[in-house]
Amino acid sequence: MTMTSHLDIRNLTMAYSDVIIQKNLNFTVSHGEVFVIMGGSGCGKSTLLRHLVGLMEPSSGDVFVDGVNLWRVPLEERNQIVSRNGVLYQGGALWSSMTLGENIALPLNEYSNLNQKQVQEVISYKLSLVGLAGFEDYYPSEISGGMRKRAGLARAMALDPDILFFDEPSAGLDPVSSRLLDELILELRDSLGATVVIVSHELASIFTVADNSIFLDPDEKTIIAAGPPKELLKTSVDPRVKQFLTRTI
Amino acid sequence: MSTHPSAQYQIRTSPHGLNLQLSGDWQFQSGIPNTDALLQQILNTHPETLSFDCQQLANWDSGLMTFLVKLVNSCNENNISTQLETLPTGIQKLLQLAFAVPERKGSRRAVLGQPVLAKIGNVTIEMHRNWSDLLAFVGELFFGFLNFLRGRARFRYSDLFFQIEAAGPSALLIITLISVLIGMILAFVGAVQLRMFGAEIFIANLVGLGMAREMGAMMTAIIMAGRTGAAYAAQLGTMQVNEEIDALKTMGISPIEFLVFPRLLALCLTMPLLCIYADFMGIIGGAIVSATMLDISFFQYFQQIQGFVPLKHFGIGIFKAGVFGVLVATAGCFRGLQCGRSASSVGFAATSAVVTSIVLIIVADAVITVLCQLIGI
Numbered sequence: 001m002t003m004t005s006h007l008d009i010r011n012l013t014m015a016y017s018d019v020i021i022q023k024n025l026n027f028t029v030s031h032g033e034v035f036v037i038m039g040g041s042g043c044g045k046s047t048l049l050r051h052l053v054g055l056m057e058p059s060s061g062d063v064f065v066d067g068v069n070l071w072r073v074p075l076e077e078r079n080q081i082v083s084r085n086g087v088l089y090q091g092g093a094l095w096s097s098m099t100l101g102e103n104i105a106l107p108l109n110e111y112s113n114l115n116q117k118q119v120q121e122v123i124s125y126k127l128s129l130v131g132l133a134g135f136e137d138y139y140p141s142e143i144s145g146g147m148r149k150r151a152g153l154a155r156a157m158a159l160d161p162d163i164l165f166f167d168e169p170s171a172g173l174d175p176v177s178s179r180l181l182d183e184l185i186l187e188l189r190d191s192l193g194a195t196v197v198i199v200s201h202e203l204a205s206i207f208t209v210a211d212n213s214i215f216l217d218p219d220e221k222t223i224i225a226a227g228p229p230k231e232l233l234k235t236s237v238d239p240r241v242k243q244f245l246t247r248t249i
Numbered sequence: 250m251s252t253h254p255s256a257q258y259q260i261r262t263s264p265h266g267l268n269l270q271l272s273g274d275w276q277f278q279s280g281i282p283n284t285d286a287l288l289q290q291i292l293n294t295h296p297e298t299l300s301f302d303c304q305q306l307a308n309w310d311s312g313l314m315t316f317l318v319k320l321v322n323s324c325n326e327n328n329i330s331t332q333l334e335t336l337p338t339g340i341q342k343l344l345q346l347a348f349a350v351p352e353r354k355g356s357r358r359a360v361l362g363q364p365v366l367a368k369i370g371n372v373t374i375e376m377h378r379n380w381s382d383l384l385a386f387v388g389e390l391f392f393g394f395l396n397f398l399r400g401r402a403r404f405r406y407s408d409l410f411f412q413i414e415a416a417g418p419s420a421l422l423i424i425t426l427i428s429v430l431i432g433m434i435l436a437f438v439g440a441v442q443l444r445m446f447g448a449e450i451f452i453a454n455l456v457g458l459g460m461a462r463e464m465g466a467m468m469t470a471i472i473m474a475g476r477t478g479a480a481y482a483a484q485l486g487t488m489q490v491n492e493e494i495d496a497l498k499t500m501g502i503s504p505i506e507f508l509v510f511p512r513l514l515a516l517c518l519t520m521p522l523l524c525i526y527a528d529f530m531g532i533i534g535g536a537i538v539s540a541t542m543l544d545i546s547f548f549q550y551f552q553q554i555q556g557f558v559p560l561k562h563f564g565i566g567i568f569k570a571g572v573f574g575v576l577v578a579t580a581g582c583f584r585g586l587q588c589g590r591s592a593s594s595v596g597f598a599a600t601s602a603v604v605t606s607i608v609l610i611i612v613a614d615a616v617i618t619v620l621c622q623l624i625g626i
C-alpha cells in the first residue's frame with residue numbers, strides 16, 4: 001500500500017456555470033477510513049461527491065485519487081480510475097429496464113471475467129448483504145424506495161471496489177435496516193479494507209461509523225469544521241456545527 | 250500483485266466431523282477453484298460438524314464469501330452444523346450480515362415459460378382491457394368537458410396558452426416542409442398521367458381537391474401525432490413516474506381537467522388552423538410543379554382551383570383536422586396516464602401514443618369519408 005492518501009482534495013472550487021456552490025475545499029481521506037461529509041441540505045454535498053467520482057470537473061483546484069490528478073490525466077485513464085469506484089446515488093439510480101439481478105450483473109460482466117454461475121452467486125450474496133435475498137428478478141419499479149436504495153448499494157459493492165461513495169445511504173431506511181447498513185459499512189472497512197465516503201445526516205449512524213468528517217456550510221461556502229465527529233461534538237465551538245450534531249435549534 | 254499461492258482447499262477428518270482447510274488467495278482475479286466437487290463430498294460424507302482452518306488463508310474477497318454462503322446454506326439444509334467461530338472474525342461478521350435478513354417467503358419468482366395459447370389469451374385480454382380503459386378515459390374526458398362548459402374545470406389558462414404555442418406556431422416549419430413536398434408529389438404523379446390526355450390544367454383540381462379534402466388534414470395529423478402526441482405521452486408519463494399525478498389526485502385535482510384538458514383544447518384549436526395552412530402550402534407546392542413541368546401559370550392554376558374546388562371541400566378537411574386533433578391529444582394523454590413507474594415505460598408510452606394516434610386517425614378518416622358519401626357532400 002502506498003503512503004499517499006486515498007483521496008486528496010486541494011483548493012477545490014465547485015460551481016454550476018457561474019454560481020459557486022463551495023470554494024477552497026481542502027481535505028484528505030486515508031486508505032481504509034470511513035469519511036463522512038456533513039452539512040445542511042442544499043449546501044453541496046451531492047455536488048462534492050460528483051466531483052470526487054469524476055462526474056463533474058472542478059471549477060478550479062484538484063482532486064487526487066491515489067496520487068493521480070483525476071482531471072489532469074487522459075479520459076481513458078480517468079475512466080479506468082473511476083470504474084474502480086463503487087457509487088450509491090441519492091435516488092438509487094438503478095437502471096429501470098433491468099431487474100435487480102441484471103443491474104448487479106452489468107458491472108460484473110463488464111469488468112470481471114466471472115462465468116455466469118459465479119455472477120449469479122455474487123448477485124445473490126450481495127443482495128443478501130443488503131437484506132434483499134431472493135429479489136433478483138424484481139424490477140426497480142416493483143420495490144419500495146428504501147429497497148431501491150439498498151439494491152443500489154448492492155450494485156455499488158458488486159466489484160468489491162476499494163473505495164465506495166454513498167449519498168445519503170440511510171435516507172428512507174427503517175431503523176433496523178439502517179443499523180444493518182452501519183454494520184455493513186464497518187465490515188467493508190474492517191474486512192475488505194475499503195475506503196468509504198458517505199454523505200449523511202443520520203446522527204446515530206455518523207457517530208457509529210465515522211473515522212473522520214468535514215462539515216460544509218452554505219453561507220460561508222466552505223468547510224467550517226473537520227475531524228472525527230465525536231471530537232467535533234466535544235470541542236467545536238461553532239454554533240452551526242453544535243446545532244447539527246446535537247439536533248437543537 | 251501478491252506472491253501468495255492461489256486458492257486451495259483440503260478436507261480432513263476431525264474428532265467431530267470434517268475440517269476444511271482453506272489456503273492461499275481466495276479472490277476472483279486470482280481464480281477460485283471449482284467447489285462443486287467439494288460441496289458434494291461434504292454432503293455425501295454427512296459429518297456431524299464442519300469446522301474451518303484458515304491459518305494459511307491470505308487475501309480474500311467476495312469470491313470466498315460466495316463460496317462460504319453456498320456452503321453454509323447447503324450445510325444448514327442438510328443438518329450439518331457449521332462451526333463459524335473457527336473462521337476469521339471479518340468473514341464471520343460478513344456471513345452474519347448476509348444471513349441477518351432471511352429471504353422473505355415468496356419473494357423469489359418462478360420464471361416459467363408460457364404456452365403459446367396462454368400467450369395469445371393474455372394478449373387478447375390485454376387488448377380488451379386497453380380498449381375498455383380508453384373508453385373509460387373518454388368518459389372521464391366527457392365529464393371534464395361538461396365541467397368546462399359550466400366554467401368549473403380546474404386548469405390554469407397559462408398552461409393552455411403554453412400548450413397552444415407549443416402545438417401551433419412551433420410546428421409551422423415542419424408543416425410547411427411536409428405540405429409543400431406532398432403538394433409537389435401529388436402534382437408530379439398527376440402530371441405524368443394527365444399529360445397523356447392533354448388535360449394538364451386539371452392538375453389544379455387534383456392537387457386542390459386532394460389537399461383540401463384529404464392530405465392537408467391527414468398529413469397535419471400524422472405530424473402532430475409524432476410531434477405533439479408523443480410529447481404529451483412522455484410528459485404525463487414522466488409525471489406518473491415522479492408521482493406528480495398522484496400528488497394532483499390527493500389534492501382533489503383531477504389530472505384529466507388539470508393536465509389533459511389544456512392539451513386537448515390546444516390541439517383541438519390549433520389543428521384546424523394548421524390544416525388551413527397545410528392546404529395552402531400544398532397547393533403552392535402543386536403550383537410550383539405545374540409552372541415548371543407543365544407550363545401552367547400561377548394565375549391559371551389558382552383560377553382553376555377557385556372555379557372547381559368549392560369551399561365545402563376545405564370545410565370537410567378542416568372539420569377532419571379538428572377531429573384528428575381530439576384523437577391525437579386523447580391518445581397521447583391516455584398513454585401518458587397509463588404509463589408505468591419506470592423510465593422505460595415512458596418510452597413505451599410515447600411509442601404506443603403514436604401508434605394509437607395513427608390507427609385512430611386512419612379509422613376516423615375512413616368513417617368520415619363514408620359519412621360524407623352518405624349525406625352527399
Ligand SMILES: Nc1ncnc2c1ncn2[C@@H]1O[C@H](COP(=O)(O)OP(=O)(O)O)[C@@H](O)[C@H]1O
Nearest residue numbers: 016019021039040041042043044045046047048
Ligand atoms: N444541475 C444544477 N444546476 C444548478 N444548480 C444546481 C444543480 N444541482 C444542484 N444545484 C445547486 O447546488 C446546490 C447544492 O446541491 P446539492 O449538492 O444537491 O446539495 P446537497 O448538499 O443537499 O446534496 C443547491 O443549492 C442547488 O440549488
Ligand SMILES: [Mg+2]
Nearest residue numbers: 045046047090
Ligand atoms: Mg444531496
